[in-house]
Amino acid sequence: MTSKATHIQAGYIALNDAAPLIIARECGFAEAEGIDLHLHKETSWATLRDKLAIGLFDVAHLLAPISVAASCKLFPLPLDIVVPMALGLGGNMVTMARSIWDGHAPASGPVSFDAGAAGARLKAMIKDRRARGNPKLRLGAVHPYSAHNYELRYWLAGCGIDPDQDTDIVFLPPSTMPDALRSGALDAFCVGEPWNSAAILDGDGVLLTTKGHIWQNSPDKVLGVRRSFALDQQEAHYALLRALYKAAEWIESPANKEELCRILSAPGYIGLSETRLKPGFNGAIKTGLTDPERLNMPDFYLPLSRAALFPKESHALWFYSQMVRWGHVELSDDHIARVRASCHPEMLRAALAPLDIALPDTQQDILSAQDIQSPIASDQGLGSLGPDVFFDRIPFDPDALAAYVAGQRVSKN
Incomplete structure (x- = not known):
């Protein structure tokens, strides 16, 4: 690592899907991109969120709906973040x-x-x-x-x-x-x-x-990035996204599962035995x-396949629909616009452009409408999308959000 390496402070919770951040550091992907990645393990999501809000962290492994809540200004401390990348599907x-x-x-x-x-x-x-x-x-x-x-x-x-x-x-x-x-x-x-x-x-x-x-194939965590860091240190931000992509690629390879669990089992990371870590990675x-x-x-x-790193508006808006459904936020055009604006796939596209990675053409689609995998234009990189079906097979159209929420109730069947 050269003296010009950029220091990035990243918070995470001890979970399997924090692996991209951990592997980016431990396997040298961050260092290869000129990043000195400092990882900080937290116990609770509330503490991690607050440390990101006050600037102790530049980026964080974050619950996807926290970013939605932040865009709707639901927290006492303002949390001004962008979401350039998701951190896997399922889990x-x-x-x-x-x-x-x-x-x-x-x-x-x-x-x-x-x-x-x-x-x-x-x-x-x-x-x-x-x-x-x-x-x-x-x-x-x-x-x-x-x-x-x-x-x-x-x-x-x-x-x-x-x-x-x-x-x-x-x-x-x-x-x-x-x-x-x-x-x-x-x-x-x-x-x-x-x-x-x-x-x-x-x-x-x-x-x-x-x-x-x-x-x-549903979303769970995202990379939350302080807006000031994303804009003021764009080169370092994009370098981190490339390092995380390469880490996700490494994690998904079956050949690396043993080494992955050995690394994560360290007390400074997840700190559980490899036996307890393996099921979540090998299925x-x-x-x-x-x-x-x-x-x-x-x-x-899935840390990489099926566009697992792509931040989709439709995912964020589905979480917003559930916030409205359960009375956690009001439905408004302003909130919808803010939620849409929180997702920044253009940042991921720009960061991964040197790697020639295939990414979806759109960040908004109708969820639960895709029963099978469908190819992305190129057979390189992320490869395919879906299926993304809800167990009740009810589709979610982001452009008909109000009607979707109005039609939801507790089924008594």
């Missing part, structure tokens, strides 16, 4: 406490992780608990403005469960979820890997369903059950 699961599962387990036969089937099973559990006079299930998510919260709510409502009346949803940092499940503070949670696998492999959890079953998900013992889901987490 979350819903895990239930074994003690709760064992009291309501199916009598026999294999368990389905299909979101509809899992939701029906959960609805029956809730009905049974109500009849017994048991308290409502307490479900954990990582932050009010998170994919976890909104996808959990979407799934519950679509299965006839009112998330506000039939359950209690509380918010905890990701790394505390397994302990909360073990102690009985939570009955189930939705969190990113490796914290589901940690609970399951410790014998405390049972898999209910996955993010990919609720919404195929061989332990279920905590005997039938089936394992769920094989090769596309459980």
Whole structure:
């Protein structure tokens, strides 16, 4: 590294999908781009968000809906950021406490992780608990403005469960979820890997369903970049985006999975055993059950394929629609314009131009309309899009957002 290397301060949470930042540093991709990347591990999303807001971080591994909330000015501290890059697709699961599962387990036969089937099973559990006079299930998510919260709510409502009346949803940092499940503070949670696998492999959890079953190839985290850094240090900003692209490419290669988990297992990074890290990367998900013992889901987490790094307006607007649906923000043309403006694929295009990477032609499309993968113009780089179907198969058209929200309700079927 030369003396002219640019120092970049980056915050992250100990999750598998922070891997691009960690690998960019550890495998030399940042250094090769002239970046001296300093990584700072935080426990909670609120702390990470605030440190980004006050300028302690230049960039951060960030919950995608936090960027949407920031664009709508929903935080006490102004968070002026741009989103030039997403940080993968998928990577979350819903895990239930074994003690709760064992009291309501199916009598026999294999368990389905299909979101509809899992939701029906959960609805029956809730009905049974109500009849017994048991308290409502307490479900954990990582932050009010998170994919976890909104996808959990979407799934519950679509299965006839009112998330506000039939359950209690509380918010905890990701790394505390397994302990909360073990102690009985939570009955189930939705969190990113490796914290589901940690609970399951410790014998405390049972898999209910996955993010990919609720919404195929769906977004979760983004790279949040302070606007002042993105504009004032454009060369360094673009260099970091190239380093993260190369890191994602390295992560996705099957040949690197062992080394990847070894690096992330270090106490300074995620700090869990390689055994607990691997399922979230190779898609061989332990279920905590005997039938089936394992769920094989090769596309459980995609760091690069299917345009996983591309920041799409349609994704941001879907999260906004759920904020409106659940009363977290008002619907307004000003908010919609701000949410659209928060996504900056032109920055990613400019940064990756020297690498001749194929990127989608549009950042807005109708979600849940694509049942199969479709090619991007070139067969280089990101290659294909989709499928992106919601479990209830209801499409989302960003240009008809108000009608979409108006048509949503808790299904009682």
